[in-house]
Amino acid sequence: MINGEKNIENPIRWGMVGGGRGSQIGYIHRSSALRDHNFELVAGAFDIDPERGKDFGVNLHVDPERCYADYKTMFEAEAKREDGIQAVSIATPNGTHYEITKAALIAGLHVVCEKPLCFTTTEAIELEELAYAKNLVVGISYGYSGHQMIEQARKMIENGDLGDIRIVKMQFAHGFHSTAVEKNNASTKWRVDPKVAGPSYVLGDLGTHPLYLSEVMLPNLKIKKLMCSRQSFVKSRSPLEDNAFTIMEYENGAMGTVWSSCVNAGSMHGQTIRIIGSKASIEWWDEHPNQLRYEVQGKPAMILDRGMDYLYSEALIDDRIGGGHPEGLFEAWSNLYSRFAKAMNAKDRGETLEDVWYPGIQAGVEGVRWVENCVRSADNGAVWVEYQ
Incomplete structure (x- = not known):
């Protein structure tokens, strides 16, 4: 059980790029990083407006001299300090992730980056190779994977409780953008602009979340080929999709589906993952994250609860x-x-860090790779494509 005691000798000196005033994602980065005294927020380039960013940083108790106008200035200035930052979190729009992550790695900084890591697999592999060459960590903020019942699902599958895995059914389908809300909402507007959001909207923004959960639960399951159909029900979002269906065939013969949508009217989040085996199935729903549904063929369905002694020990650590x-x-x-x-x-x-998984650079690469393959399939008429 985590109780807030230190698990590293000294807190990591940490900065942020983006995540300024009004940023929901910035607040969750800070709250999460600072909670267990593993990080200390000492610098930031919080806003595209330098004065607004400085005012915000001061209100976070950051030294005004270490509230910078932009990330390049911050990396350069902090590198000259004996107490300069060791790591940085990037909470900016998609189109900036590649250049900021690359600059941070060149500066010798560990990185936590919002997804997608970048727009192309070529760029992602370049960042992966740079991270390995520099011996630096790149974490990707697939936040849902930190729920304890994901670890329970991982151990149940690993220990054969479900039998042979046959089907992986995933979705992240909310309804909050079932109309053109971006007309009056700046935080949504950039998500439907290809220049800023990249080659997809809901595939990258939503679909990659349950996809990564499947990678955590089933680390040895590899995609062989896929087929994707994507739609722009709100026509002004074209060529970016607000709904997509993806079917995948895995190398072992198992099948998977992902429904990615922001036009599922009436749905709050609608993120679920169901793993179906030859003996049993499990299902996790992010709106009820403390429970895991466990269904054994021929027996009553069971609801497993977080924090209970009947869970695998690995699921209790967090x-x-x-x-x-x-x-x-x-x-x-x-x-x-x-x-x-x-x-x-x-x-x-x-x-060497053993027995600790986290969404690292490989998760970032695979998220970009999956989106790229989905777009290639959809834009060629929703055809099957070999996974590249």
Whole structure:
């Protein structure tokens, strides 16, 4: 159980790019990173408007001299300090992720980046190779994977409780953008602009979340080929999609589906993942993240609850309070930031980190690769394509 005691000797000196005043994602990065005393926020380039960013940083108790106008100035100035930043989180629009991540790695900084890591697989592999060459951590903020019941699902599958895996059914389908809300909402407007958002909207913004959950639960399941159909029901969003269906065939013969949508009218989040085996099935729903549904053929369905002794021990490690008390997204993100800190500390000490998974650079590469393959299939008439 996590109780806030240090798990690395000294907090990692940490900065942020983006995530300024009014940024929902910026707040969750800060709350999660700072919760377990693994990181110390000492610098930031929080806003495209330097004065607004400085005012915000001061209100976060950051030294005004370390509230910078842009990320390039911050990386250069911090590199000259004995107490300069060791890591940076990037919470900016998609189109900036590649250049900022690359600059951070060149500057010798560990990175936590919002997804997508970049727009093309070629760019993603370049960042992967740079991270390995520099011996640096790149974490990707797939925050839902920090929920403890994801680890329970992972162990159940690993230990054969479900039998042979046959079907993986995934979706992230909310309804909040079922009309053209971007006309009056700046935070949505850039998401439907290809120059800023990249080659997709909901495939990259939503679909990659349950896809990564499947990678955590089923690390050995590899995609062989896929077929994707995408639509722009709100026509002004074209060529970017607001709805997509993807069918995948895995190398072992199993099948998978992903429904990615922001026009599922009436749905809050609609993110679920169901793993179907030859003996049993499990299902997790992010609106009820403390439970995992477990269905054994021929027996009554069971609801497994977070924090209970009947779970695998690995699923109890990240508990922050006893069973029965609800934990949520902030706790899940905190669990990931705790893992990021351990990985960064191990890299800096030249140690090998064993038995700790986290959404790292390979997760970033695979997310970009999947979107690229989906777009290639959809734009060629929703045809089957070999996974490249």
